[in-house]
Amino acid sequence: MKYYLGAYAASPNQTGWDAELETAYYDELKKLPQLKGLEHPFLGRLHQHDDDWFLANIDPQWDYVFTCIPGIMNALAHNPLFGLASVDEGGRQAALDFMQQACAAIGKLNAHLRRQAVTAIQIQTAPARNKAPSSKAALLASLNTMLEWDWHGARIVIEHCDAYVPEHVPSKGFLALQDELDVLTVLNATLPASQQLGMVINWGRSVFETRRSDGALQHLVAAQAAGVLSGLMFSGVSDQDSEYGAWRDSHQPPQASALVQPGEPGSWMTEQAMAQCLAACKAVDLLILGAKIGIRPHSADINHRLAYIRATLAILQRNVKPG
Incomplete structure (x- = not known):
């Protein structure tokens, strides 16, 4: 079994851009036998x-899942009305324009690799509801528009x-799961x-919301019951x-244990909690x-980062x- 890795969160380039350093990091990622591909951050262009x-540096065999959350958070910092679920038409259209850029980037990556390499695009239901109004109706309208586009095979x-x-x-403060x-x-x-839409549960974000260690499990079961997990x-x-901060979406590694070395002592994401989620669904069939995971300190070298990833x-x- 192979897995997607949000490798950007563990990158040694967290405060700037050093191409040589990132190349060395990618060279190590290519050696991971369990790596299916990357959860790739979209911020308005392919990279x-x-x-x-x-x-030039990706493994041509990797598959990809685009995630739009980094670009969305950047946009919200400038325009709190931005989002696919925004009731403000200007904010909603700005989000649709951003999604069109993501669609083009998916096409560019697929064309380079000469295959359908992008499995899916993860969208998020901005804006933050404590700063701007949002609605199910606005999200529905946005998705209806997006479904008219050619997503090059990406779900x-x-x-x-x-x-x-x-x-x-x-x-984040976006729409409720039930909405x-x-x-x-x-x-x-x-x-x-071929066009069925789905739901992805992020363990840390669901636990952040619920303040319960089983919050992600609850959300996973709800999505599964709705037939969209x-x-x-x-x-x-x-x-x-x-260093990760209390109640911050900082992608803490799993909790350290006799089996999990290295790990983060204070993390709520234990191996047991992860196993419970995996047991609650047919994990091998998930898209x-x-x-x-993020790595602290930011100055950590590549070997340190790879140890946590492994x-x-x-x-x-x-x-x-x-299966």
Whole structure:
């Protein structure tokens, strides 16, 4: 079994761009036998810094899942009305324009590799509801527009981010899971099998929202019951104040244990919690399955980063059961 890796979160280039350093990092990623491909961040162009560098350094056998959350968060910093679920028409159209750029980038990558290399695009239901109004109707309208485009074989899936809840300050604060599931259900009732939309659960973002260690499991079961579960990405979170911060979407590695070395002592994402989620669904059949971890300190060398990545992938290997 192989997995997607949000490798950008563990990159040694967190505060700038050093192409030589990133090349060395990618050379090590290519040696990972469990790596299916990358969860690739989209910020408005194929690669944030250099499309040509990216195309020259990827493994031609990798598959890809685009994630739009980095670009969406950048856009929200300038325009809080931005988002596919925005009731503000200007903000919604700006988000659709951004998605058209993502669609073009998918086409560029597929054309370079001469195959359908992009499995899916993960969209998120901005804006933040504590800063701007959003609605199911706006999201439905946006998705209907996006379904008219040629996505070069990539499936459109919603990655659930933490929804706005009044009890605590949000990280993302987007639409509630049930609102997203309702929209997917309505659309899928009219779509052919090749265009069916799905839901991806991000472990850390669901736990951030619920403040419960089983929050991701609850969300996963709800998406599965709605018939739209398409993916599961493991990314940790914690209530402890460390270099990762307390209750921050900083992609903490799994909790350290006798089996998980190296690991993060305060992370709520234990191997047991990951195993429970994997057991609750038929993981081998998911369109998207993998992990995204950040590394602290930011000055950590590549060997240190790869050790954490290997330990995380090993958890998946131990707990994903054959079909």
